[in-house]
Amino acid sequence: DDGHCKRAYEFVHVLSVSGLHISLVAAAGFLVVRWLLARSETVLLGVDVERIAAVVSLVPVAAYSALAGLGVATLRSALMVAAAAVATLAGRRADVLRTLGLAALLLALVYPGTPLEISFQLSFVSVLAIVLGMRRCGLHAPSGWRERVRAGLLVSPVALLGTAPLTAFHFHQVSLAGVIAN
Numbered sequence: 001d002d003g004h005c006k007r008a009y010e011f012v013h014v015l016s017v018s019g020l021h022i023s024l025v026a027a028a029g030f031l032v033v034r035w036l037l038a039r040s041e042t043v044l045l046g047v048d049v050e051r052i053a054a055v056v057s058l059v060p061v062a063a064y065s066a067l068a069g070l071g072v073a074t075l076r077s078a079l080m081v082a083a084a085a086v087a088t089l090a091g092r093r094a095d096v097l098r099t100l101g102l103a104a105l106l107l108a109l110v111y112p113g114t115p116l117e118i119s120f121q122l123s124f125v126s127v128l129a130i131v132l133g134m135r136r137c138g139l140h141a142p143s144g145w146r147e148r149v150r151a152g153l154l155v156s157p158v159a160l161l162g163t164a165p166l167t168a169f170h171f172h173q174v175s176l177a178g179v180i181a182n
Helices: 002-015 019-038 041-046 049-056 058-068 072-089 096-110 118-136 145-171 177-181
Strands: none
Touching: 019 041, 019 049, 019 058, 019 072, 049 058, 049 072, 058 072, 072 096, 072 118, 096 118, 118 145, 145 177
16 A cells, blocks of 8 residues: 555655764764863874864764665765865865765765665755755854754755655655654
8 A cells, every 4th residue: 555655765864864863973973082082192292183073983883874875865874974074184164055066976976876865855955955054044054043943943944845855756745753753
């Protein structure tokens, strides 16, 4: 039954590992490694702690991604974190749109049929919609608590607007419940 498949997909999507999860693992790994390295004055004077922490933080990201099953959203997030770590190594700031494009390109090259899958499309389009939507609203780098609250409240509706054409096409419906659930 088609309705059963839609409900099953929505349930699995709720349980999927997202960029938030991968980002939290990367941030925790980075902070722990930086803290450990900063405990030694010799290390602080001899190496760039930020760069080492960025590279070492990829270890828990890879482990967590593997444990999570390496789904499209997980791989997208892990690749974006890896690109950000490479940017840090190069002494540059990562650009989210470039890392998103790189992740899409790499996934498409390694798994050629993946861009035709709804999971790929929803994962990449939702991130693209969030980034562009937040920039449009002037919230790409919220600084105060009010801006952060406003950005937090806008993320879900912006993602819904970006993914609505895909969900309407593939599932013949657009669910507004995600705005509240997310």
